[in-house]
Amino acid sequence: xxxxxxxxxxxxxxxxxxxxxxxxxxxxxxxxxxxxxxxxxxxxxxxxxxxxxxxxxxxxxxxxxxxxxxxxxxxxxxxxxxxxxxxxxxxxxxxxxxxxxxxxxxxxxxxxxxxxxxxxxxxxxxxxxxxxxxxxxxxxxxxxxxxxxxxxxxxxxxxxxxxxxxxxxxxxxxxxxxxxxxxxxxxxxxxxxxxxxxxxxxxxxxxxxxxxxxxxxxxxxxxxxxxxxxxxxxxxxxxxxxxxxxxxxxxxxxxxxxxxxxxxxxxxxxxxxxxxxxxxxxxxxxxxxxxxxxxxxxxxxxxxxxxxxxxxxxxxxxxxxxxxxxxxxxxxxxxxxxxxxxxxxxxxxxxxxxxxxxxxxxxxxxxxxxxxxxxxxxxxxxxxxxxxxxxxxxxxxxxxxxxxxxxxxxxxxxxxxxxxxxxxxxxxxxxxxxxxxxxxxxxxxxxxxxxxxxxxxxxxxxxxxxxxxxxxxxxxxxxxxxxxxxxxxxxxxxxxxxxxxxxxxxxxxxxxxxxxxxxxxxxxxxxxxxxxxxxxxxxxxxxxxxxxxxxxxxxxxxxxxxxxxxxxxxxxxxxxxxxxxxxxxxxxxxxxxxx
Amino acid sequence: xxxxxxxxxxxxxxxxxxxxxxxxxxxxxxxxxxxxxxxxxxxxxxxxxxxxxxxxxxxxxxxxxxxxxxxxxxxxxxxxxxxxxxxxxxxxxxxxxxxxxxxxxxxxxxxxxxxxxxxxxxxxxxxxxxxxxxxxxxxxxxxxxxxxxxxxxxxxxxxxxxxxxxxxxxxxxxxxxxxxxxxxxxxxxxxxxxxxxxxxxxxxxxxxxxxxxxxxxxxxxxxxxxxxxxxxxxxxxxxxxxxxxxxxxxxxxxxxxxxxxxxxxxxxxxxxxxxxxxxxxxxxxxxxxxxxxxxxxxxxxxxxxxxxxxxxxxxx
Numbered sequence: 042x043x044x045x046x047x048x049x050x051x052x053x054x055x056x057x058x059x060x061x062x063x064x065x066x067x068x069x070x071x072x073x074x075x076x077x078x079x080x081x082x083x084x085x086x087x088x089x090x091x092x093x094x095x096x097x098x099x100x101x102x103x104x105x106x107x108x109x110x111x112x113x114x115x116x117x118x119x120x121x122x123x124x125x126x127x128x129x130x131x132x133x134x135x136x137x138x139x140x141x142x143x144x145x146x147x148x149x150x151x152x153x154x155x156x157x158x159x160x161x162x163x164x165x166x167x168x169x170x171x172x173x174x175x176x177x178x179x180x181x182x183x184x185x186x187x188x189x190x191x192x193x194x195x196x197x198x199x200x201x202x203x204x205x206x207x208x209x210x211x212x213x214x215x216x217x218x219x220x221x222x223x224x225x226x227x228x229x230x231x232x233x234x235x236x237x238x239x240x241x242x243x244x245x246x247x248x249x250x251x252x253x254x255x256x257x258x259x260x261x262x263x264x265x266x267x268x269x270x271x272x273x274x275x276x277x278x279x280x281x282x283x284x285x286x287x288x289x290x291x292x293x294x295x296x297x298x299x300x301x302x303x304x305x306x307x308x309x310x311x312x313x314x315x316x317x318x319x320x321x322x323x324x325x326x327x328x329x330x331x332x333x334x335x336x337x338x339x340x341x342x343x344x345x346x347x348x349x350x351x352x353x354x355x356x357x358x359x360x361x362x363x364x365x366x367x368x369x370x371x372x373x374x375x376x377x378x379x380x381x382x383x384x385x386x387x388x389x390x391x392x393x394x395x396x397x398x399x400x401x402x403x404x405x406x407x408x409x410x411x412x413x414x415x416x417x418x419x420x421x422x423x424x425x426x427x428x429x430x431x432x433x434x435x436x437x438x439x440x441x442x443x444x445x446x447x448x449x450x451x452x453x454x455x456x457x458x459x460x461x462x463x464x465x466x467x468x469x470x471x472x473x474x475x476x477x478x479x480x481x482x483x484x485x486x487x488x489x490x491x492x493x494x495x496x497x498x499x500x501x502x503x504x505x506x507x508x509x510x511x512x513x514x515x516x517x518x519x520x521x522x523x524x525x526x527x528x529x530x531x532x533x534x535x536x537x538x539x540x541x542x543x544x545x546x547x548x549x550x551x552x553x554x555x556x557x558x559x560x561x562x563x564x565x566x567x568x569x570x571x572x573x574x575x576x577x578x579x580x581x582x583x584x585x586x587x588x589x590x591x592x593x594x595x596x597x598x599x600x601x602x603x604x605x606x607x608x609x610x611x612x613x614x615x616x617x618x619x620x621x622x623x624x625x626x627x628x629x630x631x632x633x634x635x636x
Numbered sequence: 637x638x639x640x641x642x643x644x645x646x647x648x649x650x651x652x653x654x655x656x657x658x659x660x661x662x663x664x665x666x667x668x669x670x671x672x673x674x675x676x677x678x679x680x681x682x683x684x685x686x687x688x689x690x691x692x693x694x695x696x697x698x699x700x701x702x703x704x705x706x707x708x709x710x711x712x713x714x715x716x717x718x719x720x721x722x723x724x725x726x727x728x729x730x731x732x733x734x735x736x737x738x739x740x741x742x743x744x745x746x747x748x749x750x751x752x753x754x755x756x757x758x759x760x761x762x763x764x765x766x767x768x769x770x771x772x773x774x775x776x777x778x779x780x781x782x783x784x785x786x787x788x789x790x791x792x793x794x795x796x797x798x799x800x801x802x803x804x805x806x807x808x809x810x811x812x813x814x815x816x817x818x819x820x821x822x823x824x825x826x827x828x829x830x831x832x833x834x835x836x837x838x839x840x841x842x843x844x845x846x847x848x849x850x851x852x853x854x855x856x857x858x859x860x861x862x863x864x865x866x867x868x869x870x871x872x873x874x875x876x877x878x879x880x881x882x883x884x885x886x887x888x889x890x891x892x893x894x895x896x897x898x899x900x901x902x903x904x905x906x907x908x909x910x911x912x913x914x915x916x917x918x919x920x921x922x923x924x925x926x927x928x929x930x931x932x933x934x935x936x937x938x939x940x941x942x943x944x945x946x947x948x949x950x951x952x
Contacts, residue, residue, distance in 0.1 A: 044754040052745045114707050115741040120731035120758060235706040235725075 042121060042129045049103070049133030057137040060095070065145035072149060076350075078165050079361060085344040086205045092142055092172050093179030093201050099134060100183025108187050108237075117235050127233035131181065131226060138176040143169040158372040158379035160361045164341050167215060171343055174218035178204060181225035189232040189250075190240055193628040197250075199257035200225060206558055211341035213561030220560075224249065240629050244610070251614070251625055252553070258621040259550040263543055270539060281534040290532040291482070291500040291510040299327020299485040303496045306514040310527035318494060318516075318526075322487050330446050330484040332501075332567065333434035337407065338395035339563050340364050347397045351404075355415040356380075362398075367391035369420070385411065385420055399435040403459070407431050410445065412459060424454060424463035431566045433478055439486050442469065448478040448566045451495060453486070453517075470521035475499075475513040479570030482510070492518040494526070504535045506543065508571040537576055544575050545583040547619040583619070590623040591616030597623075601630045656719075658683055658805045658837045659704060663713035666699050666861070673699045675861035676713065681854070683804075686838040688852035688869070690845075692944045696861040697841045701809055705735065718805060731759060734803035734836075738813035740794040742782045748793060749778030761802035766832040770796035773826050788819025792826060799832040806833075808840045812847065824850060845937035855936075857943060864943060869936050876939035879908040879917060881926035888924040897942040909934070909942040 071077060080088075107116045107130075117123055146169040154161040178201035186195040200221045209217045231246040241247040274280040286292035294302055303322045307315050336346045341364060349362035353371075358380045360369040368391055371380030384390045385406075396404040402413030408426040413419070426432065430447040436459065437444045443459060445452040450473045455466040474481065476499045485496040495517055500510025514527035533540065543551045594615030598608040611630075615622040659681040666674040674696045681687050691697050702708035703715050706722045715722040720729050743751060756762045774792040776785060785793060791811060798806055808827075812820045824847055827833060840851060848855065848869065855872050857865040865872055876897065881887075883906045890899055894917065895910040906926075910917055918929045934942075 044757060048743055048746060048750075048754065051750075052743065110702070110707070111737050111739045112741045114702070114705065114735065114737070117707070118705055118730055118733070118735050120727045122727050236709050236723075239709060 042125045045121075045126060045129035046133045046136070049130055050136055053099075053103070053133070053137050054140075057140040060141035061145055064141060065148060068145055068149045072153070076159050076361070077149065078153065078159065078161060078168070079345060079350055081348070082344050082346060089172065089175045089205065092138075092176040093204075095142065096134070096138055096176035096179030096181075097183040097198075097201075099137065100180040100185075101187055103130065103134065104184040104187035113237070114235075117233075123233045123235070124230045127230045131184065131229060134180045134184070135173070135177055138180060139173060142176055143173050146172055158370070158377055160363045160370050162364045164211065164343055164364055167212075167343055171215060171218060174215065174222055175201070175204065177222050178218065178225060181222060181229055185225060185229045185232060188229060188237055190238060190629075192631065193250075193254045193625065194232070196257035197225065197228060197253045199260065200253050203557060208559050208562035210339050210346070210563060211343060213563070214343055216561055224253075251622075251629070254628065255618055255621040255625045256550060256553060256557075258624050259547050259554070262620065263546055266546075267539070267542060287532060287534055289529075290534040291498075291503055292534045294498045294500070294510070294512060294531050295482050299329050299496075300325060300487065302483075302498065302512070303327060303485055303487050303494055303514060306496050306498075306512045306529060307494075307527045309529055310514065312516075312526045315526065318489065321489055322494060325487050325489075326440075327485045327487045327496075328437060328439040328444065330434060330437045330444050330451065330486070332446065332478060332481055333399075334397060335479075335567050336565055337431065337567065338397060340367070340395055342395075348400075349395055349398055351398050351400065351402050351413065353402070353413065353415050353418075356418070360413070362392075362395055364395060367393075367395075383413075383418075383420060386422065387419060389419075403436070405432045405435075408447070410436070410459075422462060424458055424468075426452070433567050440488055444484075444486055446478075446484065448474075448569065450474055451484055451486075451497075453493065468521075469519075470517045470523070472515050472517050472523040475515075475525070476508075476511075477569045477571050478566070479568045480508055489516075492516050495523075498531065500531055500533075502570065503533055504540060506540050506573055508573040509533065537579060538582075541575060541579040545579045545586065547586075547621050548575075548583050549618045550621055587616050587619045590619045594623055594626055597626060598630070601632060603630060656683070657681055657716070658718055659687075659839065660716040660719075661700075661704075661713060664700075664703065664710055664715050665712035666696070666703060666708070667711045673861050674703070674710075677858075677861060677863055679856070679863055679866070681837070681839065681856075683837050685853035686833070686840055686851050687854045687856060688848040689839065689841045689856045689858060690843065690848060690940055690944075691858035694860075695858040695944075697858055698809060699861075700858070701735075701807055701839075701841070705733070705807075731761075731801070732804040734798035734801050734806040736791075736794050736798045736806070736808045736811045738810040740787075740790040740811075742790060742794060744781065744783030746782055747778065748776055748780050748782060748785070751782060751793075752778065752797070755797050755801065759801040763800045763802050763832060766802075766830060767796050767800035770799055770826045770830055770832075773822055786819070788815050788822060791815055791819065791823050795823060795826055799830050802832065803836050806836050806838045808838065808842075810841055810843065812842065812844060820844070820847075827851070845935075845940055848940075849936045855940075857940065859944060873934055873936055873939050875912050876934045876942060877910055877913055877917065878932040878934045878938070879910065879921060880930040880932060881906050881908065881921045882928040883921065883924060883926045885925075888920075894920065897946045909938070911943065 068077065107113055117126060150161060150165060153159050182198045182201050185197055204218060204221060207214060207217050228250055231241055241250055275283045278284055281287055281290060281292040286296060300322050304319050307319050334347055338346050338349060351360050353360060357374045358371045359374050360371050360383055363370045366382060368389065369383040371383060373380055382389065385392060392406055394407055396406045398404050404411050408430045410423045410432060411420050412423050414421050426447050430449045432445060433448050434446040438456065439453060441456055442453050443456045445454060450471045452471050453469045454463065455469065458466040472495050475497050480499045480501050482498045482501045487494045495515045496512060498512045501507065503510050510531035510533060512529050512531055513525060515523045516526045517523045591612055594612045598611050603611065611626050615626060657680045659679060661677050661679045664674050664677040665672065689697050699708065703710050704717045704722050706725045717725060718729060718732060771793060774789050776789050776793055782790065795811065812823050815823060828851065842848060852869050855865065855867060855869040856863065887906045890896055893899065893908065895913045896908065897911050898909040900907045918931065921929050
C-alpha cells in the first residue's frame, strides 16, 4: 500500500512542486498588497473554490488515467484489497495537495507571524487544514466521479459544492468539511472494486451513495425549474421584478420612496389624524433603515464574516481585531511596525465577542455601540441597548438624530450620542418591532411636527417561502409612546408554486438540505424569522408527487426485476422523497439487471 | 489428458487451493445491449500445461478474461478461477494469478528497478532468479524509466514481473500484439525456457498461430462466444483435412459437401477443407465426378483459419 502511495507521489511530484512554487508566488505577491488573513468571505470562498477545483482536476486526471479497462485491471489485480489500493491513491492525492497548497500557506502564515506585525490568530493556523479539506473534497468527488458508476457518480459533486453554503463557522466548519471528506472517501473506497459498473448492494453504501445523488437531483430540479419559470415570466413581460410592480405588493413596497410607502400604509388608517399625516408625510423626508448584517462574528471563526479592522488615519495606525487577545492590534500603516493593543475603555478591557466594524472607528459589540476616539486613542462606549438585544444595522442619521435598529426595536437617539454617549443623550424613543428581524424588509422614519411616524415593511425572503408580507405604521410621540396607527397586508407578488417550490418538490429533501446547511451552525438572533406554515394546497401537491413517485417506482422496480427487499426499499424511498428518489432509481437501475 | 467435459454440478465457493480446474465456466453468458458476446460457455481448464485460446476478433476472449478476473459481471452462468467464484476473488487469489495483456500497462514514470522492488515486496513468493533469467534476455537497465523502454522491452519486463510472482495461473492476453519479429521471438523464448512456467498453468490468448503451435498443449477455439474446439493442437489438425480434387465444371453444391469448412477453386482445381471427414470424403468427391484427388496435410494456421472463417461474414 505504501509502495503504491510512493508510486503516485513519484508520478505527480514534479507537478506538485511546480504548483507549490506558483502558489507561493501568488500568495507572496498578494500578501505584499493586502492582509490575506483579513479578507472578506467572498474572497476566501473564491480561494477555497480554487483549491477544490485543483483537487477536482487532480482526482479526475489521476483516476481517469486508471479508468481505462486494461489499466484498471492492472491497478486492481494485485494481492491487495481494493479498499487499500483506494486509500493508497487517495493518500497520495492528499500528500500532493498538501505539498501544492498547504505548504505555501504554512510558509505565508509563518512569515506573517514572525516577520510582520499583522495579526495571526490560532484560528488562522486552521486555514491550511480547511484548504486541504476543501481540496480533498474536490479531489475525492472527482475521483469518485471517474471511478463510480458513470450514470450518477458525478452528481456527488454536490457535497463539496454545498460546503460554501454551510452556516457552520470555525471548528464547526472544519467538522463539516471532515464529514464531507469522510463521506466521499467512503464512497470512493466502496466504488473501488474490479467491476466498478456494479451499484452498491449493501444497504449502508447504497444509502450513502443514493442520498447525495438525490440531493443533487433535487437541487438541479429546483434550480432549473425556477430558472425556467422566471425566464418565462420575464419573457411574458409581467414579472414583478422586471416590470412595473403590482400595486400593494411586496416588490412595490421594497422599491417605493419612503413617503409614498408611509402614505400607502396610512391609507386604511382609522385615526382621525391620518389625512393630516398623509399630507405632512408627502412633503417630508423619510429615512430608510434596513438590517445591515445577518451574522455576528463568532470567536474562532476561520474567516471574517464581517469586517473587524479600521484605520486611525490621524496616527497612521491600522487596527485589526485579534480573536486570541480579543483586542485590536495596531500596526503602523507606513512602517508596518507594531503599535500595541487596543481594548475597551480606559482599562483596555477585552471584548466579550468580536465586534462588527462599521467604518470610521464605529463598532457594534452585540448590544453595544462603541467608537474609537482618535484624540484619546481609546475605544469608548457610546450606547448600550437593554440586555439581550443585538444591534442589527449601522446607525442611520435622521435629521439631527440617529436611528439604531436592533433585533427587537428601533431606537432614536440624538446624533450627539455618537460623540458623547447615551449617558448624556439617552434614547428619545424606542419603537418595538412588530415582527421578527429576519423578516424585516425596511423601516422608514418620517418626522412630524410633534411625533414620528415609523413604517415597518415585512416580507424579506417571502419570494422563497418566508412568512406573509405586511406593513405596520407606528406613531411615536415625544414621550416615547408607540401606537399602531396603520396596517395593511402586502401582496406576495409571487405565486404559491414558486414560493414553496422547495417544499412541494420534496419536503424530505428540503429538510435534509436545511439540516445539512445548518449543521454545527451557531444561533444568531439576527436571522430570527416567523415560521411560514406550508399551505394545504402545497402539501396536497407534495403528497401527490410522492404517491406518484411511489407508484412509478413500484412499477419500475418490477420491470427491472429488482429483488424483493431492494424493491421495497426503493419504492418506500420514492414515496418518502418523491421525484428525486424516482429519478435516482432510474439512474441506479436503468434496465433489467440480467442484460 | 485434456478433453471437453460435460456439465458438472457447481463446485463449492470456498475450495480454491486444491481446485481441479484453474478455469471453470458453466453456461457463462455476457450480453452488451442486444449483442451476445459469450453464449452459454461451458469451459473447464485443468491444472498444468499451456492452454491457448484463439478466436476471431469479438469472439469473447478478452470478455472471458475480464469476467474470470472479476472485472466484469456476467449476464448469466457462473465463472470460477482457481475454484473461487470470480465475483469473490480475494487478494490472496489475485496473488496466485498473473496477468499480462497486450498493453503492458506499467507505470511509465517509474524506474525499472523501483517497479521491480515494489513487486518484490508485494509478492511473498517472488522468485528473483526467474526474474533475472527473463529480464536477462532484454537490454533493460534498472535505472531506466519504464516509459523509455521499447515495446518489446516492456513486454519482456512485464513477463519477467509476472513470472517472478510465482503464479499458479498465468493469463497472457495477446502479449505479443504489436511486437516486431525479433521482440516476438525473444518473448516466446523467455516464456518457453523459463523454469517458472513449469510450475504454473498458462492460459495464452493469441492470433499468432506459430506461437500457438510452439507453445500450446491444449487448443481452445472460441467462436461467437461459444466453445468450438478443445483438444491438443495436433488432434485438432488431424480433424481438418485438405482435399485437392480435379472436379469438372462447378463441382458439387457446397451445401451438400459434408463437414465443409472452406472451398476454393485455384488453377482449375477444387480445394476442400473439411472437418471430421475420413477417407470416405474422397469417395464423395469421386461420386461427384472428381478424377484426381490429393489429401494434403493441414497446418494449424490453415486449420484454425478455416474453422474461424466458416461462419465469418464476407463481402458478397
